[in-house]
Amino acid sequence: MIEAEALGADEQRSAHIAGLESRLWRRLRHSRAARFGAAILMALLLGALLGPLASRYGYEQLDWRHIAEPPFAGAHWLGTDRLGRDLAVRVFYGARLSLAIGFTATAVSVVIGVLWGAAAGFAGGRVDGLMMRIVDGLNSLPYLLLVIALTTLFGRGNPYVLFAAIGAVGWITMARIVRGQALSLERATFIEAAVASGASAPRIVLRHIIPNLAGPVIVYTALTVPQMILFESFLSFLGLGIQEPLASLGSLIRDGAAQMGSAPWLLAAPASLLALLLLGLNLLGDALRDALDPRG
Amino acid sequence: MIAYAVRRTVAVVPILFLIVTVSFFAIRLAPGGPFEAPQALPPAVRANIEAAYGLDQPLGVQYGRYLEGLLHGRLGPSLSIRDVQVSELIAQGLPVSATIGLAALAVALLAGVPLGIGAALRRGRALDHLATGLAVLALALPSFVVGPALALAFGVHLHWFAAGGWQPDARHLVLPVATLALPTIAYIARLTRGSLLEVLRADYIRTARAKGLRERQVIMRHALRPALLPVVSFLGPVVAAVLTGSLVVESVFGLPGTGRYLVEGAIDRDYPLVMGMVVLYGALTLGANLAADLLHGWLDPRVRHD
Numbered sequence: 142m143i144e145a146e147a148l149g150a151d152e153q154r155s156a157h158i159a160g161l162e163s164r165l166w167r168r169l170r171h172s173r174a175a176r177f178g179a180a181i182l183m184a185l186l187l188g189a190l191l192g193p194l195a196s197r198y199g200y201e202q203l204d205w206r207h208i209a210e211p212p213f214a215g216a217h218w219l220g221t222d223r224l225g226r227d228l229a230v231r232v233f234y235g236a237r238l239s240l241a242i243g244f245t246a247t248a249v250s251v252v253i254g255v256l257w258g259a260a261a262g263f264a265g266g267r268v269d270g271l272m273m274r275i276v277d278g279l280n281s282l283p284y285l286l287l288v289i290a291l292t293t294l295f296g297r298g299n300p301y302v303l304f305a306a307i308g309a310v311g312w313i314t315m316a317r318i319v320r321g322q323a324l325s326l327e328r329a330t331f332i333e334a335a336v337a338s339g340a341s342a343p344r345i346v347l348r349h350i351i352p353n354l355a356g357p358v359i360v361y362t363a364l365t366v367p368q369m370i371l372f373e374s375f376l377s378f379l380g381l382g383i384q385e386p387l388a389s390l391g392s393l394i395r396d397g398a399a400q401m402g403s404a405p406w407l408l409a410a411p412a413s414l415l416a417l418l419l420l421g422l423n424l425l426g427d428a429l430r431d432a433l434d435p436r437g
Numbered sequence: 438m439i440a441y442a443v444r445r446t447v448a449v450v451p452i453l454f455l456i457v458t459v460s461f462f463a464i465r466l467a468p469g470g471p472f473e474a475p476q477a478l479p480p481a482v483r484a485n486i487e488a489a490y491g492l493d494q495p496l497g498v499q500y501g502r503y504l505e506g507l508l509h510g511r512l513g514p515s516l517s518i519r520d521v522q523v524s525e526l527i528a529q530g531l532p533v534s535a536t537i538g539l540a541a542l543a544v545a546l547l548a549g550v551p552l553g554i555g556a557a558l559r560r561g562r563a564l565d566h567l568a569t570g571l572a573v574l575a576l577a578l579p580s581f582v583v584g585p586a587l588a589l590a591f592g593v594h595l596h597w598f599a600a601g602g603w604q605p606d607a608r609h610l611v612l613p614v615a616t617l618a619l620p621t622i623a624y625i626a627r628l629t630r631g632s633l634l635e636v637l638r639a640d641y642i643r644t645a646r647a648k649g650l651r652e653r654q655v656i657m658r659h660a661l662r663p664a665l666l667p668v669v670s671f672l673g674p675v676v677a678a679v680l681t682g683s684l685v686v687e688s689v690f691g692l693p694g695t696g697r698y699l700v701e702g703a704i705d706r707d708y709p710l711v712m713g714m715v716v717l718y719g720a721l722t723l724g725a726n727l728a729a730d731l732l733h734g735w736l737d738p739r740v741r742h743d
Contacts, residue, residue: 419578
């Protein structure tokens with residue numbers, strides 16, 4: 142009887158979650174910012190994936206007869222750089238690499254952050270105090286500067302060092318969010334009811350905790366991606382990230398800034414692509430947050 | 438309040454100690470050393486040089502010596518720039534970095550807070566759209582895009598300001614300060630707007646209005662102080678962001694600040710220089726966080742009793 146009631150509560154909950162999902166979609170579809178952001182992102186993703194394939198130039202292929210050619214002048218759509226490499230291809234390759242690093246680093250930071258925050262929140266007491274003290278300590282560090290020093294020391298341009306360094310920065314806020322959510326879930330009456338009705342621990346985690354953590358985690362994940370891309374570009378701009386002949390948006394902006402007097406298009410193309418990418422991701426993340434906000 | 442201030446200040450010391458310790462050993466873990474590249478020295482010469490800098494001692498001894506020096510205010514000699522103390526390099530670069538950073542911080546506060554207040558009070562009107570639009574733009578335009586773009590437009594093409602280089606005058610200051618301040622303005626404006634809107638919904642604001650106070654008094658006397666608390670507590674992260682941004686700005690505009698020493702020192706394995714930068718930037722960040730905490734405690738008595 143009690144088991145049956147708990148089952149009923151479970152079904153209500155999943156029905157509630159399904160309702161939340163459809164409401165989420167409805168809200169997202171009706172948000173102008175979300176549609177705009179999604180359109181930008183789709184265009185850029187398609188460009189990054191297909192653009193280099195559609196061109197007959199490779200990203201490190203030199204064209205000595207067309208060096209530093211301005212855009213729309215000849216065979217090269219966005220012009221070429223000082224080595225005669227096709228800028229359009231390089232920019233889309235750069236976007237591809239920036240996106241890949243951004244998504245990987247986000248995945249790393251989400252995994253660490255969720256595990257850390259959930260462990261602290263559900264362990265509670267002293268363990269929680271210690272784990273959150275560590276997070277506070279890391280947060281008050283000039284963390285970015287340490288990462289810059291460490292990236293430089295341990296291998297400039299080594300993508301693995303880059304992944305680790307970038308991913309290690311992003312997890313702190315996520316850990317805080319998840320921990321707060323875990324603390325409030327622990328005291329929630331429906332968890333208590335599930336425990337009282339004899340639901341097993343995996344069942345509680347799978348049916349009750351994960352669905353309730355999902356909202357904030359999804360929102361913050363969406364907002365982490367642009368931060369990670371920004372951070373990678375920042376490191377590459379300083380010359381600490383992706384190295385030649387590879388290109389990321391940051392390293393292209395660095396090259397472009399060095400020659401902006403004589404060849405401004407080398408700066409304009411990657412800079413506007415990065416700006417569009419960040420704009421699209423942020424608009425989508427913000428819209429997601431608004432759509433999941435129960436007060437809205 | 439004094440007990441609170443003492444407690445917060447004392448809490449900073451172990452964090453700074455931790456930063457110094459972790460960085461000291463992490464830097465030494467990196468492959469390579471200060472006297473390897475570019476030309477290989479004869480082993481005997483290299484051993485002599487390393488002995489002169491105490492690099493032949495066990496790491497623990499070096500660490501002890503470094504801490505002792507630090508307590509006496511000594512950051513040690515630079516290994517890559519001959520006959521120069523790290524403190525001299527910092528003394529040369531810091532005025533430039535501090536001028537740019539403080540100016541940007543002041544501009545950001547003086548522009549961001551009023552913009553946020555205006556946006557909150559005229560919700561949905563032009564000023565609000567300006568503030569929200571600026572916030573979205575600032576997210577999409579990082580300093581290493583804004584900096585070169587401003588230099589190109591106003592320096593190279595229009596010749597209004599210098600596109601690079603350093604003189605302590607407005608011509609050279611405007612573009613770096615603008616680059617550094619723009620994202621911070623947007624950030625502060627967004628924070629102020631959101632927090633003021635939240636406060637204006639509070640019961641005591643309704644009470645103040647019900648008493649018949651004029652709207653101006655309601656805002657100035659009752660709403661503004663609590664609304665600015667989040668801005669105050671974000672002063673720490675804002676200072677950290679300005680410090681990081683100054684790395685980009687100094688590189689874009691070719692300013693002789695301290696930012697480049699972090700990267701250059703790390704590339705050259707100039708251990709004392711990297712450590713000096715970590716200590717400097719660590720102390721500045723922690724100091725800003727501490728100042729924000731103290732200010733917060735002063736403005737909001739509830740904080741002191743946690």
